[in-house]
Amino acid sequence: MKDEFAASMAKNTPVVGGNFWLWLSNHDINWWVAVATLAYIGASFVFAWRKDRRDQRAREHESAHA
Structure with a gap:
């Protein structure tokens, strides 16, 4: 069963890859700017959240040793 699935995936890889490339190249610059902005x-958001967590742990560590 696993061998059949792997063989099927190997046969479909060029088709899927080609469709993905067509999908990628079919977008204009505004779409790419929107993706980059997001x-x-x-x-x-992730960096601010990580910094806030780090600062909160530092405050907790300082208050525990005070």
Whole structure:
């Protein structure tokens, strides 16, 4: 069963890859700018959240030793 699945995936890889490339190349610059903007906003959120967690742990550590 696993061998059949692997063989099927190997046969379909060029088709799936070709369709993915057509999908990627079919978008205009506005779509790419929107994706980049969303990625930037998401990364900023993650970095701010991590910094806030780090600062909160530092405050807890200072209050425990005070």
